[in-house]
Amino acid sequence: MRGALPVGENLRLWGLRVEANCPFCGEAETPFHLFVKCQFATWIWDHAPFQKHLDPATFTSLQAFIEKAKTHTCLPPCGVNVGPLYPWIIWSIWITRNQRIFNDKRTNPGETLTQAISLAHEWNRSQAPTSLTPQLSQRQLLPQQDPRAVVCHTDAAWIGDLKVAGLGWIFSNCSAGPSNHGSVRVDCIRSSLLAEATAVLFALQTAVRLGFTNLLIASDSKQLIEAISSEIPQMELYGILFDILSLSSSFNQIRFVFVSRKLNSKADALAKLAIHNSVPIPV
Ligand SMILES: [Zn+2]
Known part of the structure; x- marks a missing residue:
């Protein structure tokens, strides 16, 4: 130089x-x-x-x-x-x-x-002293929904002009008390797909913190669920996909599923509120 x-x-x-x-x-x-x-x-x-x-x-x-x-x-x-x-x-x-x-x-x-x-x-x-393996093992990939799994719905709202996203996630089938849902507003998000992925990452980080070991993540972004399931890096998602898969290794069992928007309405409401910087809603 x-x-x-x-x-x-x-x-x-x-x-x-x-x-x-x-x-x-x-x-x-x-x-x-x-x-x-x-x-x-x-x-x-x-x-x-x-x-x-x-x-x-x-x-x-x-x-x-x-x-x-x-x-x-x-x-x-x-x-x-x-x-x-x-x-x-x-x-x-x-x-x-x-x-x-x-x-x-x-x-x-x-x-x-x-x-x-x-x-x-x-x-x-x-x-890294212990290298991370982002691939999910067969043990972790649930063949079908486990009734004991904590379910987490995630969603994102994104304003393209401002590159701002509201992220929401909500846990069910568990006793997490007031921590059963969360939302956050994040800047510098370049696409709605990246926003959806970021919501999943925040949900995973929260799930780790809450000590969940058996998790089912539900998102209404088909593109994201396919990207995670195939474990094929896409340029838009490369870094975050790696983080999601790395963090997924923390769980004994984890599954990512696509759900309709209708079934994801509570997470959607949290995301939309977060984007406007409002207070969390009781769910
Ligand atoms: Zn030049």
């Missing part, structure tokens, strides 16, 4: 390369441009699952940007066992750039971000 990277502008200063332009947009290629200001990099920073948006437009140097990036943690849904993401984003941009220049391989910014998140998870897993 101290002028040592062989980006185009440095090569030109060293008299080594005539072509000194960014392979993504054609502008002069400085490290600051390549990693922060280029539209390719900007897309990635805009979509990275940080708790707070890291806006490349507000920075005037790479050093200032990295100092700020160091303070950015991943979204609560992404936060379980996830270390810093920014070095992996920079690394992945660098790899993508080299592949484009030397191998003429075209990768879009979404793929580069997915690669960065994947590398971050891989790194964290390799650092």
